[in-house]
Amino acid sequence: MAALSIHERKRLRQIGHVLNPVVMIGGQGLTDAVIEETLRALNDHELIKVKIAGEDREARTATIDAIVDATGAQAVQKIGKIVLLYKKAAKQNQHLSNLVRHAHLAN
Structure with missing residues (x-):
């Protein structure tokens, strides 16, 4: 996948600012079910927020x-x-894509 340009990143960050996390990774870590749900959400919405629990910065990275x-x-x-x-x-x-639904935010 080609790297995003600075303009594209800025546009996606503007849209992402209003989004809430749709996938949460908890104490069990990254399981097959979490990956499957993330893929489904990305397929539907294209741009999503994921929240990762835990205090260890290296583990989150x-x-x-x-x-x-x-x-x-x-x-x-x-x-x-x-x-x-x-x-x-x-x-x-x-109807589901955050890029379409929130396009008015990225001007």
């Missing part, structure tokens, strides 16, 4: 890297325990 590798998404922004993930859908759903 490793979890972010693992979920990016497992899903093929790109980490647009990482702030604390929240990561903003983007993956272009094969067929964009006009």
Whole structure:
């Protein structure tokens, strides 16, 4: 997947600012079910926030890297325990895609 340009990252961060986390990774860590749910959410919404529990910064970074590798998404922004993930859908759903629903925010 090609790297995002600075303009694209800025646009995605603007849209991501209003989003709430849709996937939460808890004490069990990155399980197959979490990966599956993340893939479903990325397919539907294209841009999602994921919240990762835990106080260990290195463990959170490793979890972010693992979920990016497992899903093929790109980490647009990482702030604390929240990561903003983007993956272009094969067929964009006009009703669910955060890029379409919140396009007015990225001007």
